[in-house]
Amino acid sequence: xxxxxxxxxxxxxxxxxxxxxxxxxxxxxxxxxxxxxxxxxxxxxxxxxxxxxxxxxxxxxxxxxxxxxxxxxxxxxxxxxxxxxxxxxxxxxxxxxxxxxxxxxxxxxxxxxxxxxxxxxxxxxxxxxxxxxxxxxxxxxxxxxxxxxxxxxxxxxxxxxxxxxxxxxxxxxxxxxxxxxxxxxxxxxxxxxxxxxxxxxxxxxx
Amino acid sequence: xxxxxxxxxxxxxxxxxxxxxxxxxxxxxxxxxxxxxxxxxxxxxxxxxxxxxxxxxxxxxxxxxxxxxxxxxxxxxxxxxxxxxxxxxxxxxxxxxxxxxxxxxxxxxxxxxxxxxxxxxxxxxxxxxxxxxxxxxxxxxxxxxxxxxxxxxxxxxxxxxxxxxxxxxxxxxxxxxxxxxxxxxxxxxxxxxxxxxxxxxxxxxx
DNA sequence: CCTAACTCTGAACGATGTTCAGCATTAAAC
DNA sequence: GTTTAATGCTGAACATCGTTCAGAGTTAGG
Numbered sequence: 001x002x003x004x005x006x007x008x009x010x011x012x013x014x015x016x017x018x019x020x021x022x023x024x025x026x027x028x029x030x031x032x033x034x035x036x037x038x039x040x041x042x043x044x045x046x047x048x049x050x051x052x053x054x055x056x057x058x059x060x061x062x063x064x065x066x067x068x069x070x071x072x073x074x075x076x077x078x079x080x081x082x083x084x085x086x087x088x089x090x091x092x093x094x095x096x097x098x099x100x101x102x103x104x105x106x107x108x109x110x111x112x113x114x115x116x117x118x119x120x121x122x123x124x125x126x127x128x129x130x131x132x133x134x135x136x137x138x139x140x141x142x143x144x145x146x147x148x149x150x151x152x153x154x155x156x157x158x159x160x161x162x163x164x165x166x167x168x169x170x171x172x173x174x175x176x177x178x179x180x181x182x183x184x185x186x187x188x189x190x191x192x193x194x195x196x197x198x199x200x201x202x203x204x205x206x
Numbered sequence: 207x208x209x210x211x212x213x214x215x216x217x218x219x220x221x222x223x224x225x226x227x228x229x230x231x232x233x234x235x236x237x238x239x240x241x242x243x244x245x246x247x248x249x250x251x252x253x254x255x256x257x258x259x260x261x262x263x264x265x266x267x268x269x270x271x272x273x274x275x276x277x278x279x280x281x282x283x284x285x286x287x288x289x290x291x292x293x294x295x296x297x298x299x300x301x302x303x304x305x306x307x308x309x310x311x312x313x314x315x316x317x318x319x320x321x322x323x324x325x326x327x328x329x330x331x332x333x334x335x336x337x338x339x340x341x342x343x344x345x346x347x348x349x350x351x352x353x354x355x356x357x358x359x360x361x362x363x364x365x366x367x368x369x370x371x372x373x374x375x376x377x378x379x380x381x382x383x384x385x386x387x388x389x390x391x392x393x394x395x396x397x398x399x400x401x402x403x404x405x406x407x408x409x410x411x412x
Numbered sequence: 413c414c415t416a417a418c419t420c421t422g423a424a425c426g427a428t429g430t431t432c433a434g435c436a437t438t439a440a441a442c
Numbered sequence: 443g444t445t446t447a448a449t450g451c452t453g454a455a456c457a458t459c460g461t462t463c464a465g466a467g468t469t470a471g472g
Contacts, residue, residue: 209447210447210451213450213451248452251449
Protein backbone atom coordinates (compact mmCIF):
# COMPACT_ATOMS: atom_id res chain seq x y z
CA UNK A 1 0.00 0.00 0.00
CA UNK A 2 0.92 3.59 -0.51
CA UNK A 3 2.06 5.38 2.62
CA UNK A 4 1.47 9.13 2.81
CA UNK A 5 -1.90 10.91 3.03
CA UNK A 6 -4.65 10.30 0.49
CA UNK A 7 -4.46 12.34 -2.69
CA UNK A 8 -7.07 15.05 -2.85
CA UNK A 9 -7.33 14.72 -6.63
CA UNK A 10 -6.47 12.30 -9.41
CA UNK A 11 -4.72 12.74 -12.75
CA UNK A 12 -7.93 12.25 -14.70
CA UNK A 13 -9.77 15.00 -12.86
CA UNK A 14 -6.74 17.19 -13.36
CA UNK A 15 -6.90 16.65 -17.11
CA UNK A 16 -10.62 17.44 -17.11
CA UNK A 17 -9.93 20.75 -15.39
CA UNK A 18 -7.01 21.47 -17.72
CA UNK A 19 -9.21 20.92 -20.75
CA UNK A 20 -11.79 23.31 -19.38
CA UNK A 21 -9.14 25.96 -18.94
CA UNK A 22 -7.80 25.43 -22.46
CA UNK A 23 -11.32 25.79 -23.81
CA UNK A 24 -11.71 28.97 -21.80
CA UNK A 25 -8.63 30.38 -23.47
CA UNK A 26 -5.68 29.90 -21.14
CA UNK A 27 -4.23 27.01 -19.20
CA UNK A 28 -2.23 28.20 -16.21
CA UNK A 29 -0.73 26.10 -13.47
CA UNK A 30 -2.18 28.46 -10.89
CA UNK A 31 -5.64 28.43 -12.42
CA UNK A 32 -5.48 24.66 -12.75
CA UNK A 33 -4.45 24.30 -9.12
CA UNK A 34 -7.29 26.55 -8.01
CA UNK A 35 -9.80 24.54 -10.03
CA UNK A 36 -8.93 21.36 -8.14
CA UNK A 37 -8.40 23.07 -4.77
CA UNK A 38 -4.66 22.70 -4.69
CA UNK A 39 -1.54 24.79 -4.59
CA UNK A 40 0.48 25.14 -7.81
CA UNK A 41 3.32 23.19 -6.33
CA UNK A 42 1.11 20.21 -5.60
CA UNK A 43 0.43 19.74 -9.31
CA UNK A 44 3.98 18.56 -9.72
CA UNK A 45 3.12 15.44 -7.72
CA UNK A 46 0.72 14.48 -10.50
CA UNK A 47 2.69 15.51 -13.59
CA UNK A 48 6.36 16.41 -13.94
CA UNK A 49 5.61 19.69 -15.68
CA UNK A 50 3.08 21.62 -17.73
CA UNK A 51 4.14 20.02 -21.00
CA UNK A 52 3.36 16.58 -19.61
CA UNK A 53 -0.17 17.71 -18.81
CA UNK A 54 -0.69 18.99 -22.34
CA UNK A 55 0.74 15.82 -23.84
CA UNK A 56 -1.46 13.57 -21.70
CA UNK A 57 -4.43 15.72 -22.60
CA UNK A 58 -3.88 15.66 -26.35
CA UNK A 59 -3.30 11.94 -26.23
CA UNK A 60 -6.62 11.51 -24.47
CA UNK A 61 -8.36 13.75 -26.99
CA UNK A 62 -7.00 11.80 -29.91
CA UNK A 63 -8.08 8.61 -28.20
CA UNK A 64 -11.66 9.87 -28.14
CA UNK A 65 -11.94 9.25 -31.86
CA UNK A 66 -13.77 6.04 -32.73
CA UNK A 67 -11.27 3.69 -34.36
CA UNK A 68 -14.06 1.17 -34.89
CA UNK A 69 -15.31 3.31 -37.74
CA UNK A 70 -12.03 2.75 -39.51
CA UNK A 71 -12.13 -0.99 -39.03
CA UNK A 72 -15.76 -1.58 -39.97
CA UNK A 73 -15.22 -4.08 -42.77
CA UNK A 74 -18.86 -4.00 -43.87
CA UNK A 75 -18.21 -0.72 -45.62
CA UNK A 76 -16.04 0.34 -48.51
CA UNK A 77 -12.55 1.67 -48.00
CA UNK A 78 -13.50 5.27 -48.72
CA UNK A 79 -16.61 5.12 -46.57
CA UNK A 80 -14.61 3.93 -43.62
CA UNK A 81 -11.98 6.60 -43.98
CA UNK A 82 -14.45 9.41 -44.57
CA UNK A 83 -16.60 8.38 -41.64
CA UNK A 84 -13.62 8.14 -39.34
CA UNK A 85 -12.19 11.45 -40.52
CA UNK A 86 -15.51 13.18 -39.91
CA UNK A 87 -15.62 11.69 -36.45
CA UNK A 88 -12.06 12.75 -35.71
CA UNK A 89 -12.79 16.27 -36.91
CA UNK A 90 -15.88 16.48 -34.76
CA UNK A 91 -14.07 15.18 -31.69
CA UNK A 92 -11.12 17.53 -32.06
CA UNK A 93 -13.17 20.57 -33.00
CA UNK A 94 -15.01 20.29 -29.73
CA UNK A 95 -11.81 21.72 -28.26
CA UNK A 96 -10.25 23.80 -31.01
CA UNK A 97 -7.78 25.49 -28.68
CA UNK A 98 -6.23 22.12 -27.94
CA UNK A 99 -5.72 21.28 -31.60
CA UNK A 100 -2.36 23.03 -32.09
CA UNK A 101 -0.90 20.94 -29.30
CA UNK A 102 -2.20 17.78 -30.92
CA UNK A 103 -0.71 18.58 -34.28
CA UNK A 104 2.52 19.63 -32.63
CA UNK A 105 3.22 16.72 -30.37
CA UNK A 106 0.90 13.78 -29.93
CA UNK A 107 1.72 12.10 -33.19
CA UNK A 108 4.57 10.33 -31.53
CA UNK A 109 2.35 8.99 -28.77
CA UNK A 110 0.96 5.46 -28.51
CA UNK A 111 -2.56 6.56 -29.41
CA UNK A 112 -1.31 8.10 -32.64
CA UNK A 113 0.40 4.80 -33.44
CA UNK A 114 -2.90 2.97 -33.13
CA UNK A 115 -4.60 5.46 -35.41
CA UNK A 116 -1.83 5.03 -37.95
CA UNK A 117 -2.00 1.25 -37.75
CA UNK A 118 -5.75 1.23 -38.30
CA UNK A 119 -5.45 3.66 -41.16
CA UNK A 120 -2.92 1.35 -42.80
CA UNK A 121 -5.51 -1.38 -42.49
CA UNK A 122 -7.91 0.57 -44.65
CA UNK A 123 -5.25 2.10 -46.88
CA UNK A 124 -2.23 -0.23 -47.11
CA UNK A 125 0.03 2.07 -49.12
CA UNK A 126 1.77 4.13 -46.43
CA UNK A 127 2.36 7.02 -48.81
CA UNK A 128 -1.36 7.18 -49.48
CA UNK A 129 -2.13 6.91 -45.79
CA UNK A 130 0.15 9.83 -45.01
CA UNK A 131 -1.45 11.91 -47.74
CA UNK A 132 -4.83 11.36 -46.12
CA UNK A 133 -3.42 12.22 -42.70
CA UNK A 134 -1.92 15.41 -44.05
CA UNK A 135 -5.21 16.46 -45.55
CA UNK A 136 -7.30 15.62 -42.52
CA UNK A 137 -4.97 17.17 -39.96
CA UNK A 138 -4.29 20.17 -42.16
CA UNK A 139 -7.97 20.92 -42.58
CA UNK A 140 -8.62 20.56 -38.87
CA UNK A 141 -5.62 22.72 -38.02
CA UNK A 142 -6.72 25.51 -40.34
CA UNK A 143 -10.22 25.46 -38.93
CA UNK A 144 -8.99 25.43 -35.37
CA UNK A 145 -6.53 28.25 -35.97
CA UNK A 146 -9.39 30.53 -36.90
CA UNK A 147 -11.28 29.92 -33.70
CA UNK A 148 -8.16 30.37 -31.64
CA UNK A 149 -8.05 34.01 -32.58
CA UNK A 150 -11.54 34.72 -31.33
CA UNK A 151 -12.23 35.62 -27.73
CA UNK A 152 -12.92 33.18 -24.92
CA UNK A 153 -16.45 32.62 -26.21
CA UNK A 154 -17.95 29.19 -26.63
CA UNK A 155 -17.41 27.44 -29.95
CA UNK A 156 -20.06 28.70 -32.35
CA UNK A 157 -22.07 26.25 -34.48
CA UNK A 158 -20.86 25.75 -38.00
CA UNK A 159 -23.52 27.74 -39.87
CA UNK A 160 -22.92 30.69 -37.59
CA UNK A 161 -19.15 30.53 -38.06
CA UNK A 162 -19.54 30.51 -41.82
CA UNK A 163 -21.92 33.46 -41.74
CA UNK A 164 -19.46 35.38 -39.61
CA UNK A 165 -16.66 34.56 -42.05
CA UNK A 166 -18.81 35.73 -44.95
CA UNK A 167 -19.65 39.11 -43.47
CA UNK A 168 -16.09 39.69 -42.27
CA UNK A 169 -14.67 38.83 -45.68
CA UNK A 170 -14.27 42.01 -47.68
CA UNK A 171 -11.63 42.30 -50.40
CA UNK A 172 -10.90 44.86 -53.08
CA UNK A 173 -12.63 43.51 -56.25
CA UNK A 174 -10.06 45.27 -58.44
CA UNK A 175 -6.99 43.81 -56.78
CA UNK A 176 -8.43 40.37 -56.05
CA UNK A 177 -11.16 39.68 -58.61
CA UNK A 178 -11.09 35.91 -58.35
CA UNK A 179 -11.05 35.96 -54.59
CA UNK A 180 -13.89 38.45 -54.57
CA UNK A 181 -15.98 36.32 -56.90
CA UNK A 182 -15.39 33.22 -54.77
CA UNK A 183 -16.23 34.88 -51.46
CA UNK A 184 -19.23 32.68 -50.76
CA UNK A 185 -17.31 29.46 -51.26
CA UNK A 186 -14.34 30.80 -49.32
CA UNK A 187 -16.58 31.57 -46.36
CA UNK A 188 -17.67 27.93 -46.46
CA UNK A 189 -14.10 26.60 -46.38
CA UNK A 190 -14.62 25.61 -42.75
CA UNK A 191 -17.77 23.60 -43.48
CA UNK A 192 -18.27 19.87 -43.08
CA UNK A 193 -19.23 19.74 -46.71
CA UNK A 194 -15.97 21.26 -47.92
CA UNK A 195 -14.02 18.95 -45.62
CA UNK A 196 -15.81 15.91 -47.01
CA UNK A 197 -15.61 17.11 -50.61
CA UNK A 198 -11.85 17.55 -50.46
CA UNK A 199 -11.31 14.28 -48.67
CA UNK A 200 -13.37 12.32 -51.19
CA UNK A 201 -11.38 13.86 -54.01
CA UNK A 202 -8.11 13.01 -52.34
CA UNK A 203 -9.23 9.43 -51.74
CA UNK A 204 -10.34 9.06 -55.34
CA UNK A 205 -6.74 9.54 -56.40
CA UNK A 206 -5.20 7.04 -54.02
CA UNK B 207 10.10 66.17 -41.09
CA UNK B 208 10.05 64.00 -38.02
CA UNK B 209 11.05 65.78 -34.83
CA UNK B 210 12.76 63.79 -32.07
CA UNK B 211 16.15 62.04 -32.21
CA UNK B 212 17.07 59.62 -34.99
CA UNK B 213 15.96 56.03 -34.56
CA UNK B 214 18.84 53.73 -33.74
CA UNK B 215 17.17 50.83 -35.57
CA UNK B 216 14.46 50.19 -38.14
CA UNK B 217 11.53 47.77 -38.24
CA UNK B 218 13.16 45.65 -40.94
CA UNK B 219 16.33 45.10 -38.94
CA UNK B 220 14.17 44.30 -35.96
CA UNK B 221 12.38 41.59 -37.91
CA UNK B 222 15.70 40.17 -39.06
CA UNK B 223 16.85 39.89 -35.48
CA UNK B 224 13.51 38.43 -34.41
CA UNK B 225 13.76 35.73 -37.06
CA UNK B 226 17.24 34.82 -35.90
CA UNK B 227 15.95 34.41 -32.37
CA UNK B 228 13.03 32.28 -33.49
CA UNK B 229 15.43 30.08 -35.42
CA UNK B 230 17.59 29.81 -32.33
CA UNK B 231 14.60 28.54 -30.39
CA UNK B 232 13.11 31.43 -28.42
CA UNK B 233 12.03 34.95 -29.27
CA UNK B 234 12.11 37.17 -26.22
CA UNK B 235 11.56 40.90 -26.07
CA UNK B 236 14.65 41.26 -23.93
CA UNK B 237 16.82 39.15 -26.21
CA UNK B 238 15.49 41.00 -29.22
CA UNK B 239 16.24 44.34 -27.61
CA UNK B 240 19.77 43.24 -26.77
CA UNK B 241 20.35 42.07 -30.34
CA UNK B 242 19.65 45.56 -31.70
CA UNK B 243 21.26 47.41 -28.81
CA UNK B 244 18.09 48.67 -27.26
CA UNK B 245 16.10 48.43 -24.08
CA UNK B 246 12.99 46.22 -24.08
CA UNK B 247 10.76 49.24 -23.67
CA UNK B 248 12.12 50.85 -26.81
CA UNK B 249 10.80 47.99 -28.93
CA UNK B 250 7.31 49.26 -28.31
CA UNK B 251 8.12 52.34 -30.41
CA UNK B 252 8.53 50.04 -33.38
CA UNK B 253 5.71 47.55 -32.84
CA UNK B 254 2.71 47.75 -30.52
CA UNK B 255 3.43 44.35 -28.98
CA UNK B 256 5.10 41.00 -29.43
CA UNK B 257 2.24 39.57 -31.45
CA UNK B 258 2.60 42.36 -34.01
CA UNK B 259 6.24 41.42 -34.50
CA UNK B 260 5.35 37.80 -35.11
CA UNK B 261 2.57 38.75 -37.50
CA UNK B 262 4.79 41.07 -39.50
CA UNK B 263 7.45 38.41 -39.58
CA UNK B 264 5.20 35.62 -40.79
CA UNK B 265 3.75 37.89 -43.42
CA UNK B 266 7.24 38.64 -44.66
CA UNK B 267 8.14 34.96 -44.70
CA UNK B 268 5.07 34.06 -46.72
CA UNK B 269 5.92 36.88 -49.09
CA UNK B 270 9.30 35.30 -49.76
CA UNK B 271 7.63 32.60 -51.84
CA UNK B 272 7.87 33.21 -55.58
CA UNK B 273 4.36 33.86 -56.88
CA UNK B 274 5.76 34.07 -60.39
CA UNK B 275 6.05 30.29 -60.39
CA UNK B 276 2.31 30.09 -59.97
CA UNK B 277 1.61 32.50 -62.80
CA UNK B 278 4.04 31.10 -65.34
CA UNK B 279 1.57 30.40 -68.15
CA UNK B 280 4.11 28.53 -70.25
CA UNK B 281 3.65 25.51 -68.02
CA UNK B 282 0.75 23.23 -67.26
CA UNK B 283 -1.56 23.85 -64.35
CA UNK B 284 -0.14 21.03 -62.27
CA UNK B 285 3.45 21.97 -63.01
CA UNK B 286 2.86 25.51 -61.86
CA UNK B 287 1.19 24.44 -58.65
CA UNK B 288 3.75 21.77 -57.83
CA UNK B 289 6.66 24.09 -58.53
CA UNK B 290 5.19 26.84 -56.40
CA UNK B 291 4.31 24.47 -53.57
CA UNK B 292 7.87 23.11 -53.54
CA UNK B 293 9.20 26.65 -53.43
CA UNK B 294 6.84 27.59 -50.61
CA UNK B 295 7.83 24.51 -48.65
CA UNK B 296 11.51 25.28 -49.11
CA UNK B 297 11.10 28.91 -48.10
CA UNK B 298 9.09 28.11 -44.99
CA UNK B 299 11.18 25.15 -43.93
CA UNK B 300 14.19 27.39 -43.75
CA UNK B 301 12.59 28.65 -40.56
CA UNK B 302 10.56 25.75 -39.23
CA UNK B 303 10.06 27.31 -35.84
CA UNK B 304 8.18 30.18 -37.46
CA UNK B 305 5.78 27.87 -39.29
CA UNK B 306 3.23 27.41 -36.51
CA UNK B 307 2.72 31.16 -36.37
CA UNK B 308 2.19 31.29 -40.11
CA UNK B 309 -0.43 28.59 -40.08
CA UNK B 310 -2.07 30.17 -37.08
CA UNK B 311 -2.37 33.74 -38.18
CA UNK B 312 -1.00 35.08 -41.42
CA UNK B 313 -3.72 33.64 -43.63
CA UNK B 314 -5.80 36.70 -43.03
CA UNK B 315 -2.98 39.02 -44.06
CA UNK B 316 -2.62 40.80 -47.39
CA UNK B 317 0.18 38.52 -48.55
CA UNK B 318 -1.98 35.47 -48.01
CA UNK B 319 -4.67 37.11 -50.11
CA UNK B 320 -2.26 37.47 -53.00
CA UNK B 321 -1.25 33.84 -52.74
CA UNK B 322 -4.89 32.81 -52.75
CA UNK B 323 -5.66 35.00 -55.74
CA UNK B 324 -2.79 33.57 -57.75
CA UNK B 325 -3.75 30.05 -56.79
CA UNK B 326 -7.27 30.69 -58.06
CA UNK B 327 -5.68 31.75 -61.31
CA UNK B 328 -4.16 28.32 -61.75
CA UNK B 329 -7.02 26.43 -60.16
CA UNK B 330 -10.29 28.34 -60.65
CA UNK B 331 -12.55 26.10 -58.55
CA UNK B 332 -12.15 27.57 -55.05
CA UNK B 333 -13.00 24.26 -53.41
CA UNK B 334 -10.17 22.63 -55.31
CA UNK B 335 -7.83 25.50 -54.45
CA UNK B 336 -8.60 25.13 -50.77
CA UNK B 337 -7.99 21.39 -50.93
CA UNK B 338 -4.53 22.07 -52.32
CA UNK B 339 -3.85 24.69 -49.66
CA UNK B 340 -4.90 22.27 -46.96
CA UNK B 341 -2.55 19.61 -48.26
CA UNK B 342 0.41 21.92 -48.74
CA UNK B 343 0.08 23.72 -45.43
CA UNK B 344 -0.73 20.53 -43.58
CA UNK B 345 2.37 18.79 -44.89
CA UNK B 346 4.58 21.74 -44.04
CA UNK B 347 3.05 22.03 -40.59
CA UNK B 348 3.62 18.37 -39.80
CA UNK B 349 7.23 18.57 -40.95
CA UNK B 350 7.86 21.74 -39.02
CA UNK B 351 6.28 20.38 -35.86
CA UNK B 352 8.85 17.63 -35.75
CA UNK B 353 11.79 19.97 -35.90
CA UNK B 354 10.26 22.20 -33.26
CA UNK B 355 10.74 19.48 -30.69
CA UNK B 356 14.44 19.15 -31.30
CA UNK B 357 16.96 21.31 -29.52
CA UNK B 358 18.20 24.71 -30.66
CA UNK B 359 20.39 23.04 -33.25
CA UNK B 360 20.51 24.19 -36.83
CA UNK B 361 18.05 22.65 -39.24
CA UNK B 362 19.44 19.34 -40.45
CA UNK B 363 19.45 18.47 -44.15
CA UNK B 364 16.64 16.27 -45.34
CA UNK B 365 18.53 13.00 -45.75
CA UNK B 366 19.89 13.33 -42.25
CA UNK B 367 16.46 14.06 -40.79
CA UNK B 368 15.01 10.99 -42.46
CA UNK B 369 17.84 8.81 -41.23
CA UNK B 370 17.28 10.10 -37.70
CA UNK B 371 13.57 9.36 -37.98
CA UNK B 372 14.31 5.86 -39.17
CA UNK B 373 16.62 4.95 -36.34
CA UNK B 374 14.35 6.54 -33.75
CA UNK B 375 11.33 4.68 -35.06
CA UNK B 376 10.90 1.45 -33.14
CA UNK B 377 7.48 -0.16 -32.72
CA UNK B 378 6.29 -3.47 -31.42
CA UNK B 379 5.89 -5.70 -34.50
CA UNK B 380 3.16 -7.71 -32.74
CA UNK B 381 0.97 -4.77 -31.81
CA UNK B 382 1.62 -2.69 -34.92
CA UNK B 383 2.50 -5.08 -37.76
CA UNK B 384 1.56 -2.78 -40.63
CA UNK B 385 3.32 0.18 -39.08
CA UNK B 386 6.37 -1.95 -38.46
CA UNK B 387 6.45 -3.18 -42.04
CA UNK B 388 6.13 0.36 -43.38
CA UNK B 389 8.83 1.85 -41.18
CA UNK B 390 11.10 2.81 -44.05
CA UNK B 391 8.40 4.70 -45.89
CA UNK B 392 7.18 6.30 -42.67
CA UNK B 393 10.65 7.61 -41.98
CA UNK B 394 10.55 9.25 -45.41
CA UNK B 395 7.25 11.00 -44.74
CA UNK B 396 9.12 14.26 -44.39
CA UNK B 397 10.88 13.94 -47.74
CA UNK B 398 10.50 16.18 -50.76
CA UNK B 399 9.55 13.12 -52.73
CA UNK B 400 6.65 12.21 -50.46
CA UNK B 401 5.48 15.82 -50.48
CA UNK B 402 5.48 15.91 -54.27
CA UNK B 403 3.95 12.46 -54.63
CA UNK B 404 0.97 13.35 -52.45
CA UNK B 405 0.50 16.72 -54.08
CA UNK B 406 0.49 15.23 -57.56
CA UNK B 407 -2.08 12.68 -56.50
CA UNK B 408 -4.26 15.37 -54.98
CA UNK B 409 -4.00 17.50 -58.10
CA UNK B 410 -4.86 14.57 -60.33
CA UNK B 411 -8.27 14.41 -58.66
CA UNK B 412 -9.11 18.08 -58.98
C1' DC C 413 5.96 3.21 18.73
C1' DC C 414 8.94 4.58 15.37
C1' DT C 415 10.33 5.34 10.91
C1' DA C 416 10.03 6.01 6.18
C1' DA C 417 7.31 7.32 2.39
C1' DC C 418 4.10 10.37 0.71
C1' DT C 419 1.06 14.85 -0.07
C1' DC C 420 0.54 19.38 0.22
C1' DT C 421 1.39 24.35 1.64
C1' DG C 422 3.65 28.65 1.45
C1' DA C 423 7.04 31.18 -0.04
C1' DA C 424 10.32 32.07 -3.06
C1' DC C 425 13.17 32.41 -7.73
C1' DG C 426 14.05 33.69 -12.32
C1' DA C 427 12.04 34.97 -16.60
C1' DT C 428 8.40 36.76 -19.28
C1' DG C 429 5.52 40.80 -21.71
C1' DT C 430 4.33 45.37 -20.92
C1' DT C 431 3.98 50.22 -18.96
C1' DC C 432 5.61 54.73 -17.79
C1' DA C 433 7.92 58.87 -15.74
C1' DG C 434 11.80 61.31 -17.02
C1' DC C 435 15.63 62.69 -19.81
C1' DA C 436 17.75 63.63 -24.22
C1' DT C 437 17.36 64.96 -28.92
C1' DT C 438 15.60 67.09 -32.89
C1' DA C 439 12.59 69.87 -36.01
C1' DA C 440 9.09 73.28 -36.30
C1' DA C 441 7.08 77.77 -34.63
C1' DC C 442 7.78 82.24 -33.31
C1' DG D 443 18.01 82.65 -31.97
C1' DT D 444 14.90 81.19 -28.71
C1' DT D 445 11.09 78.57 -27.46
C1' DT D 446 7.95 74.77 -28.04
C1' DA D 447 6.41 70.39 -29.07
C1' DA D 448 7.10 65.96 -30.56
C1' DT D 449 9.77 61.94 -30.63
C1' DG D 450 13.36 58.02 -29.01
C1' DC D 451 15.14 55.80 -25.44
C1' DT D 452 16.44 54.40 -20.64
C1' DG D 453 15.68 52.45 -16.25
C1' DA D 454 12.84 50.80 -13.16
C1' DA D 455 8.85 48.81 -12.04
C1' DC D 456 4.45 45.64 -12.29
C1' DA D 457 1.86 41.54 -12.78
C1' DT D 458 2.07 36.95 -14.22
C1' DC D 459 4.15 32.84 -15.66
C1' DG D 460 6.41 27.90 -14.71
C1' DT D 461 8.99 25.75 -11.36
C1' DT D 462 11.50 24.53 -6.91
C1' DC D 463 11.89 23.41 -2.15
C1' DA D 464 12.03 23.34 2.98
C1' DG D 465 8.92 21.99 6.17
C1' DA D 466 4.45 20.55 8.19
C1' DG D 467 1.09 17.10 8.23
C1' DT D 468 -0.57 12.27 7.18
C1' DT D 469 -0.42 7.46 6.55
C1' DA D 470 1.35 2.59 6.36
C1' DG D 471 5.09 -0.79 7.32
C1' DG D 472 8.59 -2.61 10.56
